[in-house]
Amino acid sequence: MAKVEIQSLKGMRDLLPEQSYQWQFVEEKLRKVIESYGYQEIRTPLLEKTELFKRSMGEVTDVVEKEMYSFTDLNGDSISLRPEATASCVRAGMQHGKLQQQIQRWWYSGFMFRHEKPQKGRYRQFQQVGVEVFGLQGPDIDIELMLLSWQLWQALGLDNVILEVNSIGNLTERQNYKQDLVKYFEQYKSQLDVDSQRRLYTNPLRILDSKNPEMQTMIAKAPKMLDYLSKQCQQHFVEITTVLTQLKVPYRVNPYLVRGLDYYNQTVFEWLTPDLGSQGTICAGGRYDGLVTQLGGKAVPAIGFALGVDRLIDLIQATQIKFTPPALHAYWIAIGEQAQQQSWSLQQSIRQALPQLRLLNNCNGGNFKTQFKRADKSGALYAIVLAESELEQATVTIKPLRSDEQQQTIQQTELVNYFATIIRTKDNQ
RNA sequence: GUGGACGUAGCUCAAUAGGUAGAGCGCUGGUUUGUGGUACCCGUGGUCGUGGGUUCGAUUCCCAUCGUCCACCCCA
Structure with missing residues (x-):
């Protein structure tokens, strides 16, 4: 600790x-x-x-x-x-x-x-x-x-x-019952356990649900509320x-x-x-x-x-029911300052278009290796990569992290559609 | 409120008939400077819950205290 x-x-x-x-x-x-x-x-x-x-x-x-x-x-x-x-x-x-x-x-x-x-x-x-x-x-x-x-x-x-x-x-029935119950247990007062003796006058009904096995036969013969x-x-x-x-x-x-x-x-x-x-x-x-x-x-x-x-x-x-919180859909990897700059607006638009999207933004920089490690640890289903070559061609690379599918590079304008499909299929599984 | 068990690394746990502690997992880095997961390697980690006592010396024994767990009690 x-x-x-x-x-x-x-x-x-x-x-x-x-x-x-x-x-x-x-x-x-x-x-x-x-x-x-x-x-x-x-x-x-x-x-x-x-x-x-x-x-x-x-x-x-x-x-x-x-x-x-x-x-x-x-x-x-x-x-x-x-x-x-x-x-x-x-x-x-x-x-x-x-x-x-x-x-x-x-x-x-x-x-x-x-x-x-x-x-x-x-x-x-x-x-x-x-x-x-x-x-x-x-x-x-x-x-x-x-x-x-x-x-x-x-x-x-x-x-x-x-x-x-x-x-x-109701109140009067219960009072009658309590009286009889106290009378009943008073006969055996010396045999009552300590807890029950205390309860006899404070809360006699409580004696009935005592867990003490020695009390059970005595309780079984006691008067029952339902009869009152x-x-x-x-x-x-x-x-x-x-x-x-x-x-x-x-x-x-x-x-x-x-x-x-x-x-x-x-x-x-x-x-x-x-x-x-x-x-x-x-x-x-x-x-x-x-x-x-x-x-x-x-x-x-x-x-x-x-x-x-x-x-x-x-x-x-x-009883072992599993609780698995829904996984992140994507982890956003950006390499270089320019890519980071452009990421803000790209992320903003995809988040607005897809409010259900669970997208984690990479912070604190890092090279490909570290950012991919973080992506993996986040549990995200996909990594979205924006680096030099993507910047030049206005694309992003999408790499599946939980399956053997090939990664693919798509136009930035396709990003929303691409993830709309992913959300539809993955969240209904 | 009563009784019992227990507090050692971030987590799960070892060890020391009293001589200041280890493993696995995790974490960091590397093998692999546009690609994570597996494998291997390096490293990181603890005033042994806290305070007092006994002792040359206490994580280990004793007391107190705080906390956790379990049962009673009570209650959802």
């Missing part, structure tokens, strides 16, 4: 040019699918008042309690880097009157910040792409989001993923699973699936992969009908999901 005095912050990564293409590739695929469903992009600030997250996510969640990048700004206000974007979307929707008896289908993409201990698939600055829908109550929109997310994986060529769904009911659902919630849930079955979505009902954030109700879902170690959730979402009122607005039903782009890319790399 190079010795530099100042390094990047812990858990925050540089994406170097050789990686950024992968990100562009994934971002582009995601955007295309989401927009094909008619969703519109919203961009909100990275900084918000700390209170927004406290009120939306719940004071006792780890994220709010100890993972936020919060500080006091020059006015004395407590502000925070966003740890997620749902709260910001709700805030923006309310602030601009977009949630008044309207339907909104929004999506966003951006960095989130959580001061966690980094590990695989978990970074302090990480990118989420998410979708938030406001004003729709029925199970149809729940289904839409699950199908939309499914299509994202298909667009990316990921097939080793599975959807888990559950319903955590009202008729209406049950119906809502059944309609969802019926469609999932009909469409052969790879899914299973996980009665222990819960949510880390307080604002969720009814439908919750997660997409999981076995290929990423312990951070196997690539996408998670659910309904949050209560959040808008919780933030002081009129009740608006809402549902959304967020996916971790970092994890998606890790996953795509693990």
